[in-house]
Amino acid sequence: MIPLSFLNRIKGSFFLYSISLASYFLVDIYISKNFENSEVANWAYLKSILFLSAAIVLLGMDKSVIKHPGFVKKYSKWLIIQIPVLAGFVSILFYFIKSEMSFIGIFFPVLLLSILMAVQAIYRSFAKFTLAQMSSNGWKFVFFVIVGILNEVFGVVALSESIIVSMIVVVFFILFIELNTKKIRRLSLEYSKVDSNIAFRDGFLFLFHAVLFNLTISIEQIILNQQGMVDESALLFAHMAVFLPLIVALNGFSGFLIGPIVRKRGFILVNEFYSILKRYTFVGIILLLVSYFIGDFLFKYFFENKFEFDIKICAFVLLIGGLRYLYVIPSSIIGMLGDSSVLKRSLIYYFFGALIYVSVLSVLLYLQYDTFNAILISSIINWFLRVGFGFILSYAELRPNEV
Helix, strand or coil: CCCHHHHHHCHHHHHHHHHHHHHHHHHHHHHHHHCCHHHHHHHHHHHHHHHHHHHHHHCCHHHHHHHCHHHHHHHHHHHHHHHHHHHHHHHHHHHHHCCCCCHHHHHHHHHHHHHHHHHHHHHHHCCCHHHHHHHHHHHHHHHHHHHHHHHHHCCCCCHHHHHHHHHHHHHHHHHHHHCCHHHHHHHHCCCCCCCHHHHHHHHHHHHHHHHHHHHHHHHHHHHHHHCCCHHHHHHHHHHHHHHCHHHHHHHHHHHHHHHHHHHHHCCCEHHHHHHHHHHHHHHHHHHHHHHHHHHHHHHHHHHCCCCCCCHHHHHHHHHHHHHHHHHHHHHHHHHHHCCHHHHHHHHHHHHHHHHHHHHHHHHHHHCCCCHHHHHHHHHHHHHHHHHHHHHHHHHCCCECCCC
């Protein structure tokens, strides 16, 4: 049971999260409805690589500082050099995959998002949830406003430029108004010092976890854009824009909160685990049904004259969304309760799942199976493996029931 005092503390965070996420999904619908398929595909690609790139740039240290708050001082010093240098390397890589986009249009969003996610991790590690939400999601509302004004008033399509400006606004607010070294130092003194070697080791393990996870989420759009399948990319993105929002909203906020709660408590009993899982699954089933009916209405309302509804893609989106929703429980338990050996073992499991994904996709393409369908089938298999491995590993971290 979550204490009432804790719920009061997260009201502001939940409000910011709701407004930002609603803005982000509305802008997805707006772009899908009003822009050419090539622009929709470019936006889908940029969204797909942004969080993957930030995970690489931060080297997993953002996750490590949530687990080890005492590491925050040393962590913050590394960021000044680490973020711009690695953002440049990562942006070059993704620019070559899709060279139709400008390098600047990839580099600055990656750079700024990495800064925001790093600051978000610092605030989240100290349970400053409202400021953490402002750091990670505040730019989404500003982005929605800028895109709408530019397109509706001036008739200008400038997605990369709009996202850069929106992130700069929030970076300025967070870094120069809310965050300062004295505050970090004062907060970090509340926590015991941590061995830097342990924090760095966990960080690199979290890095590989984050990269595999973000690839699992975004691989469809990356492959479709790399193959030049613009229309398929836009069609998949349109379905995701209307059928996925509710699932992602609850998934993201629950994951945002569960990690620090699990870390603070330090354990979960077996019977508590099953109780949480039953409730979580029940809510998930209701959520999928509601998402289908709302998504069906929104698709017909916004896209009837542009995209053709595809029940196969709809089923894929809802199934993947449901699996992502379930995955929050094992990922939180493994990340917060598991030691380095558990993180290493889980990484091996997930890497094995990724190899199966590549193998299945390669075989289907070799047999000249439809590329789009091959990508969807491979992704479903990968998600089932990831969730299954996650529950197997997390169960081992539970504490036996108290007599």
